[in-house]
Structure formats: C-alpha cells, structure tokens
Amino acid sequence: MQLLFADQLGPHFELGDEVLLPVVKNQFGKRKYHRQKAHLILYALRSRGQDANVKLIELDSYRDLLHIDHKATKAVNPTSYPMRRLTKTLGLEVSEARGFCSNEQDWSDYAGTAKRLKLEDFYRRQRIRLNLLMDGNQPEGGEWNFDDQNRLPPSAEVLDVTGPWLPQEDELDVSVRAELDELEKSGAEFIGKDGPRKFAGNREQALAALEHFINHRLDLFGPYEDAVDQRSWAVAHSLLSAPMNLGLLDPLEVVAAAENAYRAGKARLQSVEGFIRQIIGWRDYVWHLYWHFGEDYVDKNELSAHVPLPSFMTKLDPDRIKAKCLSSTISDLAENAWLHHIPRLMILGNHSMQRGYVPSEVNDWFIDAFVDGTPWVMPANTIGMSLYADGGQMSTKPYAAGGAYLSKMTNYCKDCPLNPKIRVGENACPFTAGYWYFLDKNQQLKSNHRMFNAYAGLKKLADLDQLRQQEADRKSF
Ligand SMILES: Cc1cc2nc3c(=O)[nH]c(=O)nc-3n(C[C@H](O)[C@H](O)[C@H](O)COP(=O)(O)OP(=O)(O)OC[C@H]3O[C@@H](n4cnc5c(N)ncnc54)[C@H](O)[C@@H]3O)c2cc1C
Numbered sequence: 260m261q262l263l264f265a266d267q268l269g270p271h272f273e274l275g276d277e278v279l280l281p282v283v284k285n286q287f288g289k290r291k292y293h294r295q296k297a298h299l300i301l302y303a304l305r306s307r308g309q310d311a312n313v314k315l316i317e318l319d320s321y322r323d324l325l326h327i328d329h330k331a332t333k334a335v336n337p338t339s340y341p342m343r344r345l346t347k348t349l350g351l352e353v354s355e356a357r358g359f360c361s362n363e364q365d366w367s368d369y370a371g372t373a374k375r376l377k378l379e380d381f382y383r384r385q386r387i388r389l390n391l392l393m394d395g396n397q398p399e400g401g402e403w404n405f406d407d408q409n410r411l412p413p414s415a416e417v418l419d420v421t422g423p424w425l426p427q428e429d430e431l432d433v434s435v436r437a438e439l440d441e442l443e444k445s446g447a448e449f450i451g452k453d454g455p456r457k458f459a460g461n462r463e464q465a466l467a468a469l470e471h472f473i474n475h476r477l478d479l480f481g482p483y484e485d486a487v488d489q490r491s492w493a494v495a496h497s498l499l500s501a502p503m504n505l506g507l508l509d510p511l512e513v514v515a516a517a518e519n520a521y522r523a524g525k526a527r528l529q530s531v532e533g534f535i536r537q538i539i540g541w542r543d544y545v546w547h548l549y550w551h552f553g554e555d556y557v558d559k560n561e562l563s564a565h566v567p568l569p570s571f572m573t574k575l576d577p578d579r580i581k582a583k584c585l586s587s588t589i590s591d592l593a594e595n596a597w598l599h600h601i602p603r604l605m606i607l608g609n610h611s612m613q614r615g616y617v618p619s620e621v622n623d624w625f626i627d628a629f630v631d632g633t634p635w636v637m638p639a640n641t642i643g644m645s646l647y648a649d650g651g652q653m654s655t656k657p658y659a660a661g662g663a664y665l666s667k668m669t670n671y672c673k674d675c676p677l678n679p680k681i682r683v684g685e686n687a688c689p690f691t692a693g694y695w696y697f698l699d700k701n702q703q704l705k706s707n708h709r710m711f712n713a714y715a716g717l718k719k720l721a722d723l724d725q726l727r728q729q730e731a732d733r734k735s736f
Pocket residue numbers: 495496497498499500501503504534537538541542543545598599600601603604608625626629631632633636637640641644645
C-alpha cells in the first residue's frame with residue numbers, strides 16, 4: 260500500500276497500489292492558517308478520499324503512523340525535510356519525488372558545474388532538455404526571453420481579459436465548512452475571510468481551470484505579468500499554483516498545454532515563453548534550492564532584522580493602514596488567500612525587508628496566509644528573493660523599491676492620501692521613505708557594485724536626518 264501525502268493528489272503520483280491518505284486536521288489548530296487555505300486542503304483530501312483505491316485515515320499527527328497498525332510500505336518522496344525523516348523512520352520504500360519538471364540528477368548536472376547559480380542558465384538547460392519552445396537547437400523566435408515586452412503597467416486592456424475559472428461550490432464544500440466551524444469552536448484560529456472557494460480542489464476541476472486559462476487568459480499573461488491593477492485581482496495570471504502544489508496538475512502537462520496553444524496560434528510567444536519560464540524555470544529552481552540551501556536556510560538573518568510582524572499582517576486587518584497599496588493588498592489577501600507575484604514580492608516582501616521584520620516569521624506567515632504556500636516553495640521566495648536575508652545567495656541585490664516603482668506598476672497611488680514623490684513630512688510615502696531608510700540602515704550593502712547608484716542617491720539626500728527620525732518614530736503606515 261502507498262502512503263500518499265496531501266500534496267500528492269493527482270494521478271502522476273500513483274505507484275499502482277491501494278493508497279493510504281492521512282487527514283491531519285490538528286495541524287489547523289497549531290498555526291493560524293487562512294480559512295480558505297484550510298478549506299481547500301480539506302476539500303482536496305476529502306475529494307480524493309472518494310476514489311475507490313483510497314483509504315482515508317484521520318490522524319492527530321503524521322507521527323501517529325509510527326504507533327498504529329497500517330499497511331503502507333512505500334511512498335513517493337515527500338516535499339519537506341520533516342516528512343522525508345518520517346518516511347525513513349517508517350521504513351518506507353521511497354521512490355523519486357514527482358510533481359516537478361526536473362529531478363535531482365538534472366539539478367546536480369546543472370549546479371555541479373555552475374560558477375554561480377542563475378535562474379536564466381538553469382531555465383535554458385530545462386528548455387533544451389525538455390525540448391520546449393525550441394526550433395531545432397535554437398529558442399523559438401530567436402530569443403530565450405521576451406521580458407522587455409512583458410512589463411506593461413495596468414491599462415484598460417486588463418479589463419478585457421476573461422475572468423479566471425472559478426469552481427461551483429458543492430456538497431463537499433458545505434461539509435468542509437461545517438468541519439472547519441467545528442474546529443474553530445474547539446479552539447483553532449483562522450485568518451482571512453471564509454469562501455467562496457476560488458481554486459481547483461480535485462483533478463476534474465484542475466483540468467477545467469487549466470483549459471480555461473489556456474483558452475482565455477494565457478495570451479495576455481505576458482504583457483501584464485507585472486501589472487498590479489486594483490480593478491482586477493487576478494489580472495491574466497493562471498491561479499494554477501494551488502492545484503500544482505497539491506499535486507492535482509502535473510507541471511509538465513501545464514507547460515505542454517501552453518506550448519500547444521502557441522503552436523496552434525492561440526497565444527502569443529511572449530506570453531507562452533513567460534509562462535513556461537515561471538514553471539520549468541522558477542518553480543523548479545526554488546524547489547531545488549530548498550534542498551540545496553539546507554534546512555537551516557530559513558533561519559538566515561544576514562541583515563539582522565528583528566522587528567516582529569505587525570498585527571495588520573498576522574490578523575490580515577487592513578483597517579488602520581493609510582497606504583493604499585498596502586491596505587488593498589492585505590484586504591485582497593484576506594478576501595482570496597492569494598495575490599500574484601508582484602504584490603507578494605514588491606509590496607509585502609519589499610515592505611517586510613524595509614521594516615526589518617524577522618525573516619523566519621515572514622516565511623511562516625506567507626506559508627500560512629497563502630492558499631499555495633508550502634515549506635519547499637517559500638524559503639527561496641522569502642528569505643532569498645524578498646528579504647535578502649541570505650546575504651545574496653539567491654539574488655545579486657535586494658529587491659528594494661520605493662513609491663516610484665509602485666506608482667508605475669500599480670494604479671494605487673492616485674487613490675492614496677500619500678505621495679510617492681514625497682519622503683519626508685505628513686504626506687510622505689512609506690515605501691519611498693522606507694527605501695532610503697533601508698539603505699541607510701544597511702550600509703554593508705554599499706560594497707555590492709549593483710547598489711552603487713542607490714547609495715550615490717542616498718548620499719545626495721539633504722533631509723536624511725529628518726527622514727531617519729521620521730522612520731524611527733513611525734507607528735503606522
Ligand atoms: C514572497 C513570495 C511568496 C510566494 N509564495 C508562493 C507560494 O506560496 N506558492 C507558490 O507556488 N508560489 C509562491 N510564490 C511565487 C509566485 O508569486 C506564485 O507562484 C504565483 O503568484 C501564483 O499565482 P499563479 O498560479 O497565478 O501564477 P502565474 O503568474 O500564473 O505563474 C505560473 C506558475 O509559475 C510558478 N511560479 C512563478 N514564480 C514562481 C516562484 N517565484 N516560485 C515558485 N513558483 C513560481 C507557479 O507555479 C505559478 O503557478 C511566491 C513569491 C514570493 C515573492
């Protein structure tokens with residue numbers, strides 16, 4: 260019998276036997292999950308449990324498997340350090356991890372010879388190896404990357420994009436909701452708003468979501484990939500991270516569908532290339548980095564950031580935030596348990612780095628508050644990419660940005676009482692002031708040649724003393 264983990268729910272994880280699938284509801288009592296994340300996980304487990312070859316088992320903890328009688332003898336290698344330790348202790352026969360577009364050997368072939376790990380190099384090897392969007396041995400269209408065409412700010416065209424696929428809630432949603440209500444009564448605490456469910460929770464729904472994205476949204480994915488538009492919560496993003504991370508979709512079938520859409524003339528190359536890069540590039544890259552950097556990478560704190568997370572993040576409460584970009588982002592997260600990449604990186608990540616929030620707290624919060632959050636996906640995205648807490652192992656420079664970036668790539672500033680061009684005084688933008696404050700506090704970054712211009716700018720600020728005082732005294736955003 261195969262022991263199946265909660266993120267291995269699709270057919271590509273089956274080893275051809277009967278399946279034992281644990282439901283560990285107690286985990287929801289241990290941390291403060293977004294209610295919609297808990298709902299999706301429970302829905303997906305219960306839905307998979309209806310299949311004929313699956314035996315559901317209710318446990319208080321995965322470790323109970325050590326003490327109860329069960330017939331599990333094998334598993335597909337799970338996705339986190341603790342679960343891998345568990346399979347060892349249980350003495351299971353473990354087969355190679357699935358659910359990604361490359362394996363350990365592919366990674367060591369790359370990382371073993373690379374002078375410095377670089378997403379772009381890894382991605383090109385993946386394109387060639389998987390023969391995706393290739394024209395012989397050259398990249399389709401003559402370029403590996405069409406990013407320069409993919410940075411449009413929000414515009415009216417965003418509103419023409421067909422909305423994302425959304426599930427029709429069913430009886431299982433009703434019973435899952437009742438189960439979560441019961442858990443709350445017995446002490447579990449959730450954050451964010453309850454439903455309606457917005458993400459695919461079984462294989463059939465995941466395939467429908469994929470088809471809808473490919474046919475209706477992929478074509479405009481590229482140009483608006485980085486745009487944040489308060490009129491459109493999902494812009495042209497796929498919302499497929501949750502079903503992929505639950506194992507309901509095989510990323511290889513997702514990228515094959517995208518390439519087919521390009522070959523059939525249904526989606527432009529710049530969008531298809533950009534989308535495929537996110538999956539065979541970024542998604543696989545951060546997966547391998549989770550193992551490459553090691554289990555204690557989440558404790559890295561190279562910028563000595565010691566401020567606890569503010570309650571507007573831990574409670575997902577936007578009410579007292581003046582900064583429109585931040586309040587809308589927190590409010591959208593409370594509403595949907597999801598944000599696209601730019602609000603995660605350039606609003607929440609950037610804010611957390613500027614304000615020196617404890618990196619491991621930021622990492623755990625992202626895992627719990629986001630519907631697609633997992634232990635393997637987060638460290639490279641938070642500790643590395645967003646917070647620069649690893650001192651540059653992952654990125655060559657911090658992703659720090661002020662209001663100028665946000666006023667270009669979002670349409671929040673026009674509705675904000677603050678001004679992205681002002682850094683000191685009543686109307687000062689906390690992102691602009693925060694940017695300079697961050698540079699000033701972290702003078703060790705000066706030696707990074709990619710930060711030369713930033714520090715040259717800091718040197719020219721005539722009001723730096725005032726700004727320092729203002730930000731040191733800041734109580735709200
Ligand atoms: C601070 C921070 C936290 C993040 N947390 C998560 C998370 O919890 N789970 C998660 O899957 N992704 C996470 N990401 C990456 C990315 O933001 C999400 O994958 C994406 O927003 C999910 O929405 P989507 O499916 O519509 O993605 P799309 O924009 O449609 O992109 C397609 C797919 O590419 C993959 N992808 C793109 N970028 C990344 C990346 N940096 N890391 C991993 N996969 C990537 C995802 O599988 C995604 O579904 C995070 C990024 C940052 C900066």
